[in-house]
Amino acid sequence: MKKFFVITVLFALPLVAYLFFASGVNNFARLPVLNSEIQPLEEFESIEGDTVSFENHITILGFPGSKPMDYLTNAYHLAEKIYDPYSEFKDFHFVSVVPEGNEEEIEKLKKELSTVIGLKKWKFVTASEEEVKQLFESLGSNLELSEDLSTPNVFIIDKDAKLRGRKDDEDVGKLYGYDTNSIAVLNNKMNDDVKVILAEYRLELKKYNEKRKK
Template sequence: MKKFFVIIVLFALPLVAYLFFASGVNNFARLPILDAEVASLDGFRSLDGNTPAFEGNITILSFPGKDPVDYETNAYHLVEKIYEPYSEFKDFYFISVVPEGNEKEIEVLKQELSTIADLKKWKFVTASEEEIKTLFSSLDSNLELDSDLSTPHVFIIDKDAKLRGRQDDEGAGKLFGYDTGSIAVLNNKMNDDVKVILAEYRLELKKYNQSRKK
């Protein structure tokens, strides 16, 4: 019996552990695509003169609203927890959508943020109220814009302009957006999910490069 028990410990348990962790990798190697086809940014105006687009980039999408300066605390949280750690990754960008006519307020916010980070990967774009509402509606989320067209939540958009998030967030249902007012959410949820989607694309790029060498 002792020999049988030793065999189980030495061989069976490691096999079970391997299968468990392998299953975890399969389940969490990709950040789920949620049920939304995100509208394009055609017609949106970028303050830096470049044409904004979701395609080909991993984008963190935010809606600061009609008074971007009021979004300063949320923006600081994003800079510290998400932007600075990952802004050097290729094809990773932030896009903030603000109602047109608030360009001066955007510049004030950018000036404040520039004291703590290089905003070269953070694009600010303007659009009409209807264009913003159409874009937000296309996310098909369970969230709503406030009356000033703002929300503290930010969204992960993949290179195919699809919304990413969690299908079952701790039994609470789908997680469409991440609350920038909560350090805990940014630390424990969004940070993990950004890591997942970046790793996902790095793996795809590695496979692509390997296939080209064959």
């Protein structure tokens, strides 16, 4: 009986553990949608001359403000912790929205960033102050822009132009944006959430490919 009990435990525990974690993955595999009505980007002007859109892209959206060089440390944090590990994923890009008239500062910021990363997937767009405010307000977050129209927080926008985040973050409740001042937030929260949304789309692509084969 003792041998039977030991053998049962040895086989049963791994199975129970697997089922537990598998159910957890199924339950938490999708990053929650926090807002489905975000202003489109198409009317904004890209200083690189590219068409920039939320549609069909996973976008990390940021607001460096009218003094982009003051955002350099935050940009470095993002470059190291998020951009560099994930920039090679298809349809993944960064978009930074800056008020018009600050193009020289943007070029300085780009020059500094280009010493540590390639900027192919990091787009800078300009717009009027009012348009920048409207885009930010359309996110429907509980955050605010500073007087220079900047925020240290960046936002995850999915391929359907929906804001993603956390509904029950242990620290702030609803987590709309990720504070680039905090290495801990980028390492532990944003990094995990970017992994989740990328895995979500990989799973959808896998299912689509399997259906096509049938």
